[in-house]
Amino acid sequence: MSDYDNELRFFLFPNIKATPENKQPQMTGEITIEGKKYKLSGWKALSKKGDNYLQGRAQKDDGTYGKKKDSSDDGIPF
DSSP states (O other): OOSSOOTTOEEEEEOTTOOTTTOOOSEEEEEEETTEEEEEEEEEEEOTTSOEEEEEEEEETTSOOSOOOOTTOOSOOO
16 A cells, blocks of 8 residues: 555546537546546536535446346246
8 A cells, every 4th residue: 555545535637528418427537446547527506495515426447327227027036
């Protein structure tokens, strides 16, 4: 392990290509969790109460967002 471990540290940078029309994330970055890299995307949002917040999503390095559901899984154990 190095003196400076970047595990679980992230930075988000403005996405200059984002516009309201193209719906690209307004902020992008990446994070490493347990040695695996994830891409981060964030959008500015406004709550019903009028509070500003950032909502986002982490994407696996292979382009997926989580476990893919097996289409053959119909709940029958055999």
